[in-house]
Amino acid sequence: xSHVVIVGAGLGGIPAAFEIRKRLSKAHRIxxxxxxxxxxxxxxxxxxxxGWRTADQIRVEMKEPLERKGIEWIVxxxxxxxxxxxxxTVDGGRVVEYDTLxxxxxxxxxxxxxxxxxxxxxxxxxxxxxxxxxxxxxYQEFLKNPGxxxxxxxxxxxxxxxxxxxxMIIDADLRKRKxxxxxxxxxxxxxxxxxxxxxGGVGDSKGLMESxxxxxxxxxxxxxxxxxxxxxxxxVQEMDEAGQPKKEHRLPFAFSMVLPxxxxxxxxxxxxxxxxxxxxxxxxxxxxxxxxxxxxSVGVCVAIPPVxxxxxxxxxxxxxxxIESMVSAVAANIAADLAGQPATAxxxxxxxxxxxxxxxxxxxxxxxxxxxxxxxWSKKGKWVHLAKLAFEKYFLRKIRTGSLxxxxxxxxxKAAGIMSLKGRSH
Numbered sequence: 001x002s003h004v005v006i007v008g009a010g011l012g013g014i015p016a017a018f019e020i021r022k023r024l025s026k027a028h029r030i031x032x033x034x035x036x037x038x039x040x041x042x043x044x045x046x047x048x049x050x051g052w053r054t055a056d057q058i059r060v061e062m063k064e065p066l067e068r069k070g071i072e073w074i075v076x077x078x079x080x081x082x083x084x085x086x087x088x089t090v091d092g093g094r095v096v097e098y099d100t101l102x103x104x105x106x107x108x109x110x111x112x113x114x115x116x117x118x119x120x121x122x123x124x125x126x127x128x129x130x131x132x133x134x135x136x137x138x139y140q141e142f143l144k145n146p147g148x149x150x151x152x153x154x155x156x157x158x159x160x161x162x163x164x165x166x167x168m169i170i171d172a173d174l175r176k177r178k179x180x181x182x183x184x185x186x187x188x189x190x191x192x193x194x195x196x197x198x199x200g201g202v203g204d205s206k207g208l209m210e211s212x213x214x215x216x217x218x219x220x221x222x223x224x225x226x227x228x229x230x231x232x233x234x235x236v237q238e239m240d241e242a243g244q245p246k247k248e249h250r251l252p253f254a255f256s257m258v259l260p261x262x263x264x265x266x267x268x269x270x271x272x273x274x275x276x277x278x279x280x281x282x283x284x285x286x287x288x289x290x291x292x293x294x295x296x297s298v299g300v301c302v303a304i305p306p307v308x309x310x311x312x313x314x315x316x317x318x319x320x321x322x323i324e325s326m327v328s329a330v331a332a333n334i335a336a337d338l339a340g341q342p343a344t345a346x347x348x349x350x351x352x353x354x355x356x357x358x359x360x361x362x363x364x365x366x367x368x369x370x371x372x373x374x375x376x377w378s379k380k381g382k383w384v385h386l387a388k389l390a391f392e393k394y395f396l397r398k399i400r401t402g403s404l405x406x407x408x409x410x411x412x413x414k415a416a417g418i419m420s421l422k423g424r425s426h
Contacts, residue, residue: 158315
């Protein structure tokens with residue numbers, strides 16, 4: 001009997017637990033360790049920020065769904081990993097031994113890299129439900145006395161979609177409230193151009209996203225390095241193409257949401273030889289760590305190099321569809337390991353994203369994510385907004401029933417009417 005332990009119960013960890021359980025016989029134990037008793041659907045957090053959702057609508061208590069599938073469930077935070085002894089320590093001192101470990105912790109949010117950034121400082125975040133709920137409280141105060149808004153992403157950020165979504169959703173919400181004319185908006189980003197998204201652009205994403213911002217009267221600053229955030233004022237250095245300071249902006253704001261850079265969580269980053277200097281887990285093409293052969297990793301915590309050098313550092317995003325392909329590869333390779341067969345499964349690392357703009361939306365497809373690509377495609381329409389609304393309900397239902405994978409392949413491609421894109425041109 002083998003014991004597979006999965007650390008992290010988010011977009012990577014929960015699907016990994018379900019799919020590994022599906023592939024392995026009941027003779028093998030599966031244990032999932034998560035910091036909270038519930039799963040939170042992070043893609044809906046921009047809606048939570050403006051009050052279009054409540055927390056209860058986008059979270060699922062995981063005890064019953066996991067136990068029904070024969071998956072052991074531990075609520076707690078992993079404080080240490082002993083890769084040599086194949087064990088993890090959970091807060092409180094509990095030691096859990098494993099034969100195979102899957103690291104799916106997600107990132108550490110590096111707000112500390114910019115003074116004043118983050119919910120403990122002067123800006124909001126949509127990275128977690130708690131952050132979005134705090135943002136909603138501050139947003140209600142903002143609505144009583146509207147003023148300038150800044151939305152964007154800090155240097156070395158690797159997740160740009162939620163920043164664009166938040167800007168558009170706030171714009172749509174303010175228009176519904178008939179106060180948009182009282183709120184100047186600025187999008188501040190480390191991207192070298194609008195629509196880069198850490199991917200070097202997708203299709204005509206530059207033209208599409210610039211047009212969207214213009215139509216919504218949202219100004220922008222690219223190649224932007226946020227250097228300091230004080231109450232009601234953000235200091236931004238705009239860089240030239242060589243990465244040298246070009247202009248300093250001091251931007252007033254009454255409300256701001258800025259996505260931070262990511263790092264690896266402390267317990268993972270502390271393991272010698274496991275991670276790169278930022279604390280992201282090093283993996284081979286089979287999602288396995290080269291040094292510790294019984295450790296796999298999926299999701300945002302995986303080390304992926306930037307798509308291209310940029311004047312201000314930008315990271316490479318890990319989208320849901322990409323994470324799903326990582327999960328499938330890991331499940332197949334663990335099953336092969338236990339059967340005495342070589343690991344051969346590889347993740348596709350394709351990027352497919354549905355970005356909601358509040359009343360419309362945009363779909364982006366990059367196959368594969370890192371250029372050169374077999375396919376690159378982007379499209380705007382109200383159908384994207386409707387597809388994301390439907391996908392939220394579909395995904396949460398799959399979480400509750402434990403029949404999660406391959407949720408993106410079966411829904412996103414088909415619901416968007418672009419399933420022919422997989423492996424073919426369009």
